[in-house]
Amino acid sequence: xxxxxxxxxxxxxxxxxxxxxxxxxxxxxxxxxxxxxxxxxxxxxxxxxxxxxxxxxxxxxxxxxxxxxxxxxxxxxxxxxxxxxxxxxxxxxxxxxxxxxxxxxxxxxxxxxxxxxxxxxxxxxxxxxxxxxxxxxxxxxxxxxxxxxxxxxxx
Amino acid sequence: xxxxxxxxxxxxxxxxxxxxxxxxxxxxxxxxxxxxxxxxxxxxxxxxxxxxxxxxxxxxxxxxxxxxxxxxxxxxxxxxxxxxxxxxxxxxxxxxxxxxxxxxxxxxxxxxxxxxxxxxxxxxxxxxxxxxxxxxxxxxxxxxxxxxxxxxxxxxxxx
Numbered sequence: 364x365x366x367x368x369x370x371x372x373x374x375x376x377x378x379x380x381x382x383x384x385x386x387x388x389x390x391x392x393x394x395x396x397x398x399x400x401x402x403x404x405x406x407x408x409x410x411x412x413x414x415x416x417x418x419x420x421x422x423x424x425x426x427x428x429x430x431x432x433x434x435x436x437x438x439x440x441x442x443x444x445x446x447x448x449x450x451x452x453x454x455x456x457x458x459x460x461x462x463x464x465x466x467x468x469x470x471x472x473x474x475x476x477x478x479x480x481x482x483x484x485x486x487x488x489x490x491x492x493x494x495x496x497x498x499x500x501x502x503x504x505x506x507x508x509x510x511x512x513x514x515x516x517x518x
Numbered sequence: 519x520x521x522x523x524x525x526x527x528x529x530x531x532x533x534x535x536x537x538x539x540x541x542x543x544x545x546x547x548x549x550x551x552x553x554x555x556x557x558x559x560x561x562x563x564x565x566x567x568x569x570x571x572x573x574x575x576x577x578x579x580x581x582x583x584x585x586x587x588x589x590x591x592x593x594x595x596x597x598x599x600x601x602x603x604x605x606x607x608x609x610x611x612x613x614x615x616x617x618x619x620x621x622x623x624x625x626x627x628x629x630x631x632x633x634x635x636x637x638x639x640x641x642x643x644x645x646x647x648x649x650x651x652x653x654x655x656x657x658x659x660x661x662x663x664x665x666x667x668x669x670x671x672x673x674x675x676x677x
Contacts, residue, residue, distance in 0.1 A: 422623045423630055449616050456605050459619065460578075466622045467578035473629045480636035481668035487643060488661055509644055512637040 364451070365442040369433035374399075375440065376417060378430045384444045385418040386431075387451070387458075391438025399430035409434070418462055419469065421445065426515075480508055521598040525589035530555070531573075531596065534586045538576020540600040542587075543607075543614070544568045547594025555586035565590070571618050577601055636664050 366389070369375060375386065378397060386393075393416055395407040407429055410416055420427050422445075443451045452459040483504035490497050497505075522545070525531060531549065532538060542549075544566055551564040551572070563585055566572055575581055577599065599607050608615045639660045646653045653661075 422626070424627055425630070449612075452616065452619075453612060456608050459608065459615070460601075460604055463574075463619055463622065464578045466619070466626060467575050467581075470622065470626050470629065471575070471579060471581055473626060473633055477629055477633040477636065478668070478671055480633055480640070481664045481671065484636055484639055484643075484661055484664040485668040487640065488665055505640055505644060508637040508640040512634065512641040515634060515637075 364444075364447050367440045367442055369438045369440070370436045371433060371438075373433045373438075375431040375433060376427050378428065379426050382417060382420040382425070382427050384442050385421045386416050386440040386442055387455075388412050388414050388416065389439040389441055391436075392434040393438060393440075394432045394434045395429045396432065397429050399432065415458060415462070419465060422462075422466065423469075479504065483508060521600075521603070523596050523598055525594040525596065527589060527592045527594075529589045529594075531587040531589060532576070532583050534583055536583050537580060538573060538583045539580055540598050541574040541577040542572055543597040543599060543611070544570050544572070545595040545597055547592075548590040549594060549596075550588045550590045552586045552588060555588065569614070571614060574618060574622070577604065635660070639664060 367375075367386075369391070375393065376382065378399065388410055390412055393410045393414075395410065395416070397403075397405045397407060416431055417427065419425075483501060486501050487497065487505065489495070490501065525547070531542065534553070534555065546568055549566040549570075549572065550562055551566065553559065553561045553563055572587060573583070576583060597607075639657065642657050643653065643661065646657070
């Protein structure tokens with residue numbers, strides 16, 4: 364597994380980029396931001412040693428949902444690719460449990476969102492066919508779904 | 519000390535809606551996973567054989583069980599694994615646990631993809647509406663698919 368060192372303010376990975384690895388923080392601190400470097404920049408989290416970053420987008424095959432930036436000089440990270448996961452977990456089984464818990468929660472949440480999305484498609488279809496007005500719930504769902512798709516398409 | 523339990527044919531292992539806190543590794547026998555077991559909408563979702571882990575969401579998430587698990591044969595033997603036993607179980611069966619994690623990833627990717635497709639169908643519907651154009655046949659088929667999904671939504675056997 365590769366070990367990488369970063370200086371303060373160096374970008375580790377960028378929001379929207381394709382992810383193929385995660386990082387175990389050995390030393391230093393990592394800041395997580397959305398819209399990094401723009402006026403809309405939002406700070407999400409501050410992670411330090413023994414925490415893992417980027418695991419979900421690697422496992423989900425999604426583009427990175429945020430930018431990770433080294434907050435200190437001498438921030439050291441272990442880079443772990445999907446192939447190296449087994450070895451990594453054998454050494455750190457507590458990380459395996461942590462990640463599996465996140466996966467489990469994410470599966471449940473995504474499933475719930477999916478059901479709601481199907482319901483919205485159904486209700487919009489019904490509203491069109493019967494020339495009915497769209498409920499407030501439906502309008503709000505439509506906005507959310509269009510934004511989700513719009514963001515993904517943008518990447 | 520491993521927690522090994524034996525079940526008779528027809529015995530319920532856990533029920534849909536119950537709070538879960540452990541997962542199971544099938545040593546012998548057969549387990550059926552059912553939606554609405556013994557109810558009007560009963561549907562068997564899966565049949566599981568030895569060397570299969572199920573109920574992992576209960577251990578990982580403590581979420582209510584999304585389906586009922588029933589022993590389908592006499593002498594169905596299960597290794598019951600609560601969170602406290604997770605590490606020792608992983609030490610003894612690393613391949614099975616890693617395989618389980620991979621399966622969970624696949625499941626997440628599939629559901630994410632489905633969700634994104636539904637969002638896309640909605641987006642394209644709205645675009646067609648805005649431009650006053652006719653929906654393509656592909657789009658109409660997709661809308662039908664999601665309508666059907668909504669109507670007969672059975673939670674998958676992810677207990």
